[in-house]
Amino acid sequence: MEFAAFAERVAEIEREPSDLGTVGLLAALLRDADALATVTRFVQGRVFPAHDGRKLSVGSATLHETVARAAAGSVTAADVEDRLAAVGEIGAVAADYEFGAQTGLGAFGGGSREALTVGEVQETFAAVADAEGDGSADTRGDLLFGVFNRAEPSEAKYLARLVTGEMRIGVGAGAVRDAIAEAFLDDGETGGDGGVPTADPSAAAVAAVERAIQVTNDAGRVAVIARDDGAAGLAEVGLAVGRPVESMLAQAGTVTETLADWETAVVERKFDGARVQVHAAPDGEGGLDVQVFSRNLEDVTHALPEVVEHARRHLAAPAILDGEVVAVDDDGTPLPFQAVLRRFRRKHDVDRVREEVAVEFHAFDCLHVGEPFDGFDGAEVPTASPVDLLDTPLRDRRRWLEAVLGDGVAAATETADANEIERLEREALAAGHEGLLLKRPTSTYDPGDRGADWRKRKPDVETLDLVVTGAEWGEGRRASLLGTFEVSVRVAGEDRYTPVGKVATGFTDDELERVTDRLEPAIGEADGQT
Incomplete structure (x- = not known):
């Protein structure tokens, strides 16, 4: 599958407001995907299976420099960071640029606009994860540049998101599970009208997929088994020593x-x-x-x-x-x-x-x-x-x-x-x-x-009076609001505070607006996104 086609289908999923419509579009994408395991992982923002220890290890500075280097015109990493502060999300920033700025031997991608495939992107990410030792940061940057330099803006949007591990398309584990069930275990037909497919897979199909994902920790592998061997194949999937599963919680x-x-x-x-x-x-x-x-x-x-x-x-x-x-x-x-x-x-x-x-x-x-x-x-x-x-x-x-x-x-x-x-x-x-x-x-x-x-x-615990001593800006629609707060306690007998943790969940937009209005005048210094 060409990565441009993947990006187009994913963009359609991102725009879809209904849950059933999302599952229907996703099921249709999975049925059409030749690189099925990779596509199934990509829509969740995963490059490798959850149990796979490999990581891209690409920091924000490297990603920003890579986007700037591949973008047409005299774009700098600082320009990318300024744009990120304005729009709040690196995928949207990448989509604002035209790519293919370099050609020839120095472009690490041949400079051609030969269409990227999903498989090539995955192979590049695997090479990025394998880079180690002296000069590995430069190697990772060069490898990523090779794919960004061949990307259209619509592709770069999702390439950047994959590097950060956040696709932001409204697809969670439950949607992927249901889409696999709908695509390969039920009748393979989706309902809906107005051109948008919808899906409501059977409980038995969903349960079969869910169990297989639980024991494999890899929705991509489960999708392939469901396509090739159906429910009978999923039933044969078991635990494997060396492949961890998620912990049951209380x-x-x-x-x-x-x-x-x-x-x-x-x-x-x-x-x-x-x-x-x-x-x-x-x-x-x-x-x-x-x-x-x-x-x-x-x-x-x-x-x-x-x-x-x-x-x-x-x-x-x-x-x-x-x-x-x-x-x-x-x-x-x-x-x-x-x-x-x-x-x-x-x-x-x-x-x-x-x-x-x-x-x-x-x-x-x-x-x-x-x-x-x-x-x-x-x-x-x-x-x-x-x-x-x-x-x-x-x-x-x-x-x-x-x-x-x-x-x-x-x-x-x-x-x-x-x-x-x-x-x-x-x-x-x-x-x-x-x-x-x-x-x-x-x-x-x-x-x-x-x-x-x-x-x-647990026994009841006493509450603590804490002071907000630091904060991080939010992302997306909350990019202009403080969203994560470092909280500290006063050190006994001293005029200083020591951090004890961070608070980042449970706030409404209105609450964050009020807290930001109250704290912003007290910011003493800032680093990174502002």
Whole structure:
């Protein structure tokens, strides 16, 4: 597919006001796309699958310089930044310029206006992500220049957005899911009149696609399977060691409501740590090759060698485990969340920081067990591996976890007694943990879901009086308003403040206008977009 055709179809989707119309247009695009996996990812602003660790690593300065360099006329990076401040979004800025300013050997694209294809754009992005070492920033800039220099303004708009990872066309994960179902699992025909197709896929088709996306974390791959093999092909898709899935999440809840809804609950301590997913596969030499992924699906194996060592020592079989890494002091007392972040952010001197910040791994769920594992006896529990456990009730997943991991399983108590839950909460808080997690004993594991089957119970906390000490301008229609606020507390006994976090959500446009009017006269200095 030519990238110009992709851009034209995406622009039509961006203009479409209705949800059903968006899905219908998207389904039609997917049916027509030859580079189906790439197109499916591109419409979500993804260059690679969600589980893929590659990143473009292109900063705003490089992107602005590339746009300026490829634009016709004497355009500078400063001009691009000024235009960005005015319109608030880099795609709209790129669409304002004519490209193909350079030709010949120095143009890194031949200077021809030979039509770009979706495949060429993807190949370029892959090369950008692979660039490393000395001069890699220049290499990335040159590679991007090669495609911008061949782009029409309408194409440059979406090229720039893809580089930033934000397509801004009103297409989310749900729309992509529904479009795949409509395009390849239902009758392949869309309704609607007035020239705009609409789509309302069947519940069964949507469920089949959703499950496949959950276990693959790649809507592009799912679209290809749905097209080529239909619902039967999607049903065969399973978890794979080394391919992380999104974590199941908890919502807030009370003990009284929980017991009224479920009668009994599995009670676990809520750790003040960092969520991780441990993947262990056979290493070909009788041991296990272990990878550790963060909640954001980033590979953090190198930063957490003791978690790798623990898994190799105590796992009885290949597996995918869900758990938490907690920083502890010399006595094993949990340290604040900020301490464990020091480990996650460390790429160098890991051994030194390991001595400074020790961590422990607490596993609380098992998503997959691979071969060889002989299993165990138990009603309604599989007795042999390999097995995916996403659809297995929590009670039984816990049995699998305890059977496959010899040490490091987080304690859990199933009870219907509110008094016992209160006692467990007091013990958890006294031990330095955040509170409790309450889980429905029969709940399945739904990757990425924050449903009512898991509930977190934290103690009430005191409020803080904070001062706004910094802010960032918004984007798009909020480009002229302050949108993200740095908040700080006063340092005791000193005439200064220290930042404690940022606040960026929950504001209406009217509220942001009032806050901007109040804060703008107090801006002492500004950097970047103004």
